[in-house]
Amino acid sequence: MIEILQKLAGEQGLIVAFVAVGALMLVSAWVSRTVTFGRIHASALAIVCALFLAWLGGIYTGGKKGLADIPAFAGLTLLGGAMLRDFAIVATAFEVDVAEARRAGMMGVTALALGTIVPFVMGVAIAWTFGYRDAVTLTTLGAGAVTYIVGPVTGAALGASSPIIALSIATGVLKAVLVMTTTPFVAPLIGLNNPRSAMIFGGLMGTVSGVTGGLAATDARLVPYGALTATFHTGIGCLLCPSLFFIIISRML
Template sequence: MGLLETVFVRNNLIVAFAAVGAVMWVSYFVADKLTKGRIHGSAIAIALGLIAAYFGGIVTGGDKGVADLTLLGGIGLMGGGMLRDFAIVSTAFGVQLSELKKAGVAGVVSIFAGVLVSFIVGALVAVIFGYTDPVAITTIGAGAVTYIVGPVTGEAIGASGDVITLSVAAGLIKSILVMIGTPLVAKSIGLNNPQSAMVFGGLMGTTSGVAAGLAATDPKLVPYGAMTATFYTGVGCLLGPSLLFLAVSIIFQ
């Protein structure tokens, strides 16, 4: 433990850089040789990261995936909110203002449409599964918006712990699906220009899902999608416990 402790655990951020670098090297090698470039190397690396996170969570019982393993604790800092947001903002460097203006209106519309649609879908699924209590229906619907909107709404309107957990799970599944699914559907939904990327970010809204999904599709689209996506959770937290809860209460009295 002596050497392990002094070298690897104390320098865990450096271990994370080395580990992610190694995973990327393998992923890009596989993407290049085995799929002949049809699957993006970063898509494979993200999938590997998610699989590792699953096993990390099972082994440690923690909620931070692979970062709960002592040796890989640095992954928590490297992939945490601070450096993620820093790197997302840096992608805006070199973006032309005119490109943003072009999709401005569609971007704003997509944020509200995205929150509404995901909420309605989530709430409908809750009803189909037999929920009749407006608090539970609203919380699960809010979870389908993002895994942050779910618990924020649930706590504001007094939902029970297990309903809040369900809403977080729904939001996590959404985020993971966007990470994996985006590169697969990109062509068929016309996700190949700044405008559609802004609409995409506004509709999906999960910052981590959009960040990873666009990275695996075309890194040039990242700033446009990320820009709208970061407003989505705020709009969701605003509408969830207020207007949307009111609407659900009126329907399910």
């Protein structure tokens, strides 16, 4: 029986990955509903649990892909890859009402600008306080503070070392988890209850996973609007960080 299951997992890795993620989401949804009473969304709990499981997988195998280094869960490499991630983001954006999106206007554009510049500056400043002084490292870590996607893209473009790229990803993941878990608590305080405010929020926060998870816990109808500007935010960061921002940092040093 065990041999049959192992063979099935090896031949149908993607299906096993879907089942594993589905089971994790099912458990996270139950914990969210019964323990936190919906205040912490299941997506936030699932991300934290997935990071923990990835760490355990890395410790167990000594590899670099977390659970995906275990043959039975090799399908997670494809399921968690860029192709399906970008497909999910694009599919989410199709739920946007264009008329509502236009209402964000210049406030949305301003939010995108601030949401890109402010985290980058903070990331560079924190990296500086920890003793980093070269432009490539500072720019990569600053980009990681923008999002965990912009960090590795910038690091790869500038030739940053693997530890620095990993640190930039960790910075972005921490930001995503914080945004996801705190959004339901701060939403009533900042008027996060309509499409316009959701788009501004998505532009300011930037992290697609953090914004979508946080808005899902607040009001699921706001998710497409926050995801729309958050996706733009990621694209802008990938364009500006390895080019304009790197030049500015280089000139300042």
